[in-house]
Amino acid sequence: MADFSLTTLFVVPVAQGSTFPSSGSTQALTPGQVGIFTNAYVATTTPGTAPYFYVAQGRDNTYLQGSKRSDKIAGGTIALTGNVQTIRPAGSNVTEWYKTVGVPTPTVQETEVTGWNVKCGDIVTMTLRLHSSYIDTLYFNGFTRSVTVQAPCCDCGGDPCTTVDEEALINAFIEKLEATAPSFLDPTGSTGSNPDNVYLSTFLEFSQPTVGTLLIEGKPLTRYGQPCDVAAFPFEYDRMYFRTFVYSGPATTADFIVADACNIVATATVTQTANYASGTSDEVIQLEKNFYSYQAGYLKHLYRMAGYNGNFESWVSAGTTYDLYYIKFNEYEKSAYQWGDYIYEDSMVIIACPTGAASTALSAILVNALGAVTTV
Secondary structure, three states: OOOEEEEEEEEEHHHHOOOOOOOOHHOOEEEEEEEEEEEEOOOOOOOHHHHHHHEEOOOOOOOOOOOOOOEEEEEOOOOOOOOOOOOOOOOOOEEEEEEEOOOOEEEEOOEEEEEOOOOOEEEEEEEEEEEEEEHHHOOOEEEEEEEEEOOOOOOOOOOOOOOOOHHHHHHHHHHHHHHOOOEEOOOOOOEOOOOOOOHHHHHHEEEEOOOOOOEEEEEOOOOOOOOOOOOOOOOOOOOOOEEEEEOOOOOOOOOOOHOOOOOOOOOEEEEOOOOOOOHHHHHHHHHHHHHHOOOOOOOOOOOOOOHHHHHHHHOOOOOEEEOOOOEEEEEEOOHHHHHHOOOEEEEEEEEEEHHHHHHHHHHHHHHHHHHEEEEO
């Protein structure tokens, strides 16, 4: 569902450190400096004692405008008067309050295959189905490949064998899973790789950390190309995840999820899920572009020519990881703004703060007014 909240982004400069102003008005803010201010426009580190507070930031470009600030945020820690929102018992106008912790490195999926129920000489197939934004563009319902091996024979004398050499079985699977795509012979007679026949080891790594365990890990994904265009949206990353099925018998063209649901002979357990990096400097730079038109007094669009970007300011430091604080709230006065008779405008404040001491200090200030923050 789309979020139509009017959003203002504040990026705490690295140079500000962990100190937030505790006195003075918004006009005393230096360029880039972020502070929390009471309803009287006085800086504070305990906004919970005020009826409502603002988030404000000093600007470099002050022509026809003052400091950048949010709308009125009421934490609801004291009784309010007037025609205010009453979403929470004490009168808070806040509807959502949470943060995301910066994680600079994306994680890849890890799956362990264990619990083999295979006898000597059995035919066993492993099918992997991979998904990502790019993969699903190329392949309907994911990139699906199967490999089939015969369980190694056992020397059991005259007795039927009930167990198999799991180490040998897994090694046989790894050999086939790591096999590359077949080559092709071009018209000139030279041999090369087939670009249309990708293979499982393009995306995955296979190992046997302990006897009886097959570990399948996704490979780190490469970063997308970055266009040299200030108005472009270059922050885009892929995420690859996969499903694993091990069943008896040869591979089939039928839907293996249905056809072999009763023939599963090993357990595939996801021990680590694939996820994106968060709070990177690239992500926050993109947010600055996305929300630029909401926080500039004029020149509402980020044009390609620098001369038209007089109001655009970036306070992001390359290579820095940020925690992001989200505060969504309704208008402080019920009748101030509304889209219709029953639909009131709401706002969103996002504060990107460098992880570490600065984020800890900011969190304490905001918790004073809004209560404990939920980490998502």
